[in-house]
Amino acid sequence: MVGLRVDGAWVEFPVPRGRRGAAHGHVGGQIDVERGVVTALGDVSLELREGDRLGLMGHNGAGKTTMLRLLAGAYPPTRGRITIIGRVSTLFNTTPGLNFDGTGRENLVSCALHLGLSRRQIKAKLDEIIDFAELGEYIDMPVRIYSAGMMTRLGFSIATAVEPEILLLDEGLATGDAQFARKAERRMKDLMSRASILVIASHSETMLANLCNRCLLLEHGRIIADGRPDTLIDNYRRSVVQLARESDPEGLHRAYVLATDMARLGEMPPLDLEEQGLRYALQINPDDQMMWQRYVQVISAQGRQVDQATEIRMILACLAVDSSRADLIHRLRALHRSGLDEMPSDLGERVNAVLAHIESARAG
Incomplete structure (x- = not known):
């Protein structure tokens, strides 16, 4: 039986001297000046059972990465507790503790051990990992002579060799060049399908809607919504657009971040969201010709008259x-x-x- 439960967990960090008193802006947790701490996560409670696919939503700095690290045990809760039944596997980066003086093969063994594989499992998977990395004779050469793409391929091949029960995944995981990325995408899908529980942090609404049966919306380190991905995504987008229409500075900034993240991932932002994102961008670059032209197109496409x-x-x-x-x-x-x-x-x-x-x- 695999399961994960969080009861009233907090993650707090001390504030360095001389930096107290600044309230959070667009990103970051709550600053408690009296206690001298930043609350990165506050009073988080959730329960996941076998088969759950949980997506973490929120703007940059909302607490998604901190939540992943809390669930992974990297950040112990300062208050509350976590109960985990099953083996936790993490995929936060593609260079899980590489030793640049060691060979690719040596790193393969040491990093796999670090990720929780036994020596027997490593021996059984060794040839498969080496073949997938496509490093040829370089596998027995020092990692320090590898190109960035070679290191990414080695790290990704090791990191995805785990047998996940509870898989924690950061969407920002790099996969290297385009040819390797296609192969890596298939491997990631297989890995996620084999996990009993998946928790993924992502800015991609399409990915969350396709992969997850539940989402959490985080804001300044707190869970502000919990529900079905489609409902949560629609409600969040509408709230961001409404705030932006009221010329709320934080609402405009979030509309810009949400729209640009969607565009970066190859998704077309809804017109009302793109309009508000462009309003924010034009405050930063008020003379940008292409943005002004697109802004006018977006207004017209919604059937509205462009003001003089x-x-x-x-x-x-x-x-x-x-x-x-x-x-x-x-x-x-x-x-x-x-x-x-x-x-x-x-x-x-x-x-x-x-x-x-x-x-x-x-x-x-």
Whole structure:
């Protein structure tokens, strides 16, 4: 019987002298100035049984990695307790304690022992691991001469040789070049299917929805929601978009992080989420031509009218890249004739300056 239970667990770290008093921003846990600690995880309780597939959701710094390390035993709870029945296997990185002076074969044995395999298991899997790593004669050479890709292949091959009962997985696990990544993906799917219990931290909504039967949403080290992946994902996304629409700074930042993470993973962000993510990004890079064009496209795609100020800002960003665009100059003049009274004064001044510069250049 395999199982995992967490009862009221806390993970707290002391705050170095001179750094107390700063409240958390977009990331990180709660700072207790009086006690001089940062609460990375607070009052966490959960129970997992055989067959459970748990996804950990939340923005960067929400506590996902700390939760994995708590379950792995790397961070003992400062309060509360954890009860584990079964062998825990962790996949947090692809270089699990490599000794750069040792050979690939020597590292294979020492790292596999570190991951909990017995010498008998290592002997039985040795040829399979070596073949999978595709290192050829380099397996008997010092790891210090390996390229980054070779080290990744060796580490991944060792790390995924475990026989998992309770598998803790960080989605950020590197898998090397594209050809090896395809093989690694198949191996990861097989590994996850063989685990009795899986806990995975991921920014990919698609991955969590496909793999998990339950998700936890973390925020500043606390569980704020627990439920089915599809329901939790939809509710979280709606709450982020709503906060961003209200111009809440943290809501805008989360919309940006969520949208960019989805795009990085090859997923298309929903239009309402992408819109708010672009609003945040344009605060950082207010003259980015491509972002302004995409922002206008996203608004139009939702069946909404693009307001005058937004259109003007897009045109100005485009003209800054190519001032010869006659179509944009014509449109800017039309908007100028319609009156600038309803626009912010600084934007009106910019329009006047650009049009004056264009006229001056033509006259010259």
